[in-house]
């Protein structure tokens with residue numbers, strides 16, 4: 001053990017070893033892994049070792065596919081056998097909606113380049129797995145590259161390959177304390193203190209405590225999980241081929257062959273947390289007592305699916321623990337607010353995700369950014385609120401019990417809600433508003449026609465479709481009122497505020513009293529934000545964006561902060577409403593006391609302070625749906641008053657309350673992109689059209705060289721608008737787009753345009769297929785549909801209505 005390393009990785013489970021391996025592979029070899037006992041002595045030793053690519057987040061599915069490809073590589077590099085059984089695997093569906101979902105998932109696999117999967121029917125499933133009762137099975141998604149590994153062998157293979165590349169592994173040495181220094185960390189261990197630049201928390205079952213050592217309360221908790229292994233099953237003993245892995249999506253179980261018997265794992269609805277504050281330090285190679293009564297309902301379903309289970313004894317019960325986060329995805333990346341402290345923990349499926357997690361974290365550390373869009377597992381997708389014990393208990397429990405249960409895009413789940421509500425929430429609820437949730441905040445979806453109205457979960461157009469349609473039409477005809485509390489707001493002040501904004505944003509910074517769209521780039525020229533900048537004219541600026549990106553954006557802002565600049569996240573202090581539609585000016589005039597808000601007095605993209613009702617509001621003249629519109633921001637304490645003011649005055653102007661569902665439809669009619677759909681951290685300005693707002697004449701801004709290079713060479717893809725010949729469902733995202741049978745891109749988002757009466761998709765495709773009029777196809781919920789490239793902004797292409 002040396003006294004100093006560049007990186008100390010804490011924890012020698014499969015994830016810590018993968019991080020170590022990937023750091024070494026990317027060229028950082030002055031690195032050490034410190035393990036409390038011996039490698040694998042957390043969750044890793046007793047896992048079932050199953051791997052598969054299917055994941056509700058396609059980016060994570062792609063990283064799982066990467067992990068699968070890695071097994072052979074680390075085996076060869078290390079010389080350690082990983083015990084690879086590439087048996088193939090089938091996700092089976094026995095409910096019509098689930099079968100639809102698998103058909104849609106198959107197409108998304110194609111988009112992600114996962115070409116090892118295909119759809120299979122009931123008879124083929126039976127032929128592949130003769131022990132299975134398939135009487136109610138409708139179909140399945142079969143992937144040849146699924147199977148299982150030896151968990152010990154895999155962990156040691158990552159470790160061995162890392163060692164060969166120069167990494168050090170120090171076992172039987174618990175990390176006791178972390179001390180932050182100006183140039184890094186002091187890692188106090190049982191065997192002495194180690195200095196390092198960076199620490200990585202791969203603490204698995206102890207990640208909570210390893211976080212607290214640096215003052216971080218991470219939203220992660222261990223939970224119990226069972227599997228059983230049977231005695232020999234005679235039919236299996238007689239088989240030549242190994243059985244495929246089965247995930248029974250309605251049955252809460254997964255099954256694989258183990259020796260001559262079966263291994264059956266369960267995600268029971270009656271879930272149980274285990275040691276929410278983290279495992280005890282003296283916890284060894286131990287298991288929990290099995291709790292058969294608790295898991296009996298799911299066990300029963302499993303026994304019906306595989307009747308042979310009833311004929312044989314159970315050789316082994318495993319009730320182990322592993323960690324969960326509120327959405328079940330890992331916590332990866334630099335911890336916001338704690339310099340050089342990185343996390344790769346909360347990894348619920350270390351064997352199928354460990355490779356992708358290790359790669360992504362190493363890329364972030366070595367290159368400054370991941371090569372794929374890993375927002376779905378970035379630690380900064382949560383704020384401190386998510387670590388609240390009750391919130392964590394509810395959300396992790398919900399995730400666990402629904403691990404194999406499909407969540408529909410329009411489905412609202414119960415856990416951890418309502419946590420954050422804007423002050424007008426109750427009044428809006430009284431008026432019939434239905435709510436979704438974003439970053440713990442209740443966000444308005446649409447106004448239901450009656451108390452009893454229930455929206456049915458579906459992959460297709462729901463029974464709320466017409467309600468949303470009416471909100472859209474009334475907005476375009478008169479005025480729509482939208483709660484904008486779910487926008488983020490950051491205040492930038494200080495003598496160098498403008499210079500800093502000029503460097504961090506790629507766009508021109510608006511003059512006093514003006515606002516502007518502001519793309520933000522990384523040094524490699526990828527997008528970091530699709531923000532708006534407001535210059536209030538008094539030396540203060542606001543940046544506005546998406547509420548759920550608050551920790552992600554603040555981490556970036558703070559990482560690039562300079563002397564003479566202060567930035568504050570004021571999203572919980574300032575909230576607001578937007579008015580949009582042709583009559584919104586008349587309405588504003590009716591409630592504004594002290595100013596000329598005519599088109600001359602308050603021009604498009606102007607911003608200023610106005611007395612709106614009793615509130616001294618900060619107002620911008622812009623809208624996200626292509627109409628004449630105003631965003632009215634007020635202190636949170638005045639939100640309800642503003643709501644009442646606008647409601648009262650609005651009745652004279654045909655105003656309707658609208659929700660985000662209407663906004664999503666209205667914006668797509670204008671081809672306005674959204675973050676996490678059209679814009680992500682791996683797309684570029686040229687691809688997405690955000691280059692229109694780049695001020696190439698500015699001498700210095702982050703990402704300038706790369707953006708210039710892209711401008712010279714041309715973008716590799718184009719964002720286009722598609723008119724989709726849809727039927728009862730609209731495109732969503734990630735569906736492949738085809739030209740004469742060749743995949744040329746994929747859908748980034750889609751919705752029904754209620755006021756133009758068309759189903760619209762936005763898609764990133766090859767430039768040669770992007771000409772207006774090109775006839776393409778796509779798959780909507782698994783069904784092939786025609787899709788024609790149309791000119792952007794099918795509604796009001798000239799943008800005249802925003803400027804009236």
Ligand SMILES: Cc1cc2nc3c(=O)[nH]c(=O)nc-3n(C[C@H](O)[C@H](O)[C@H](O)COP(=O)(O)OP(=O)(O)OC[C@H]3O[C@@H](n4cnc5c(N)ncnc54)[C@H](O)[C@@H]3O)c2cc1C
Nearest residue numbers: 011013015036042043044048049050175204320350351352
């Ligand atoms: C019953 C069961 C079945 C499972 N089946 C599967 C499966 O089929 N497929 C799959 O992909 N996943 C499966 N899992 C999940 C899998 O086990 C975990 O995702 C994985 O092991 C997590 O690995 P890790 O490295 O993050 O954590 P861990 O394995 O918990 O490793 C953390 C390590 O950190 C060390 N450590 C902690 N604190 C310190 C400290 N202060 N100083 C030094 N060292 C420290 C610990 O000793 C430990 O070795 C299963 C889990 C269970 C319980």
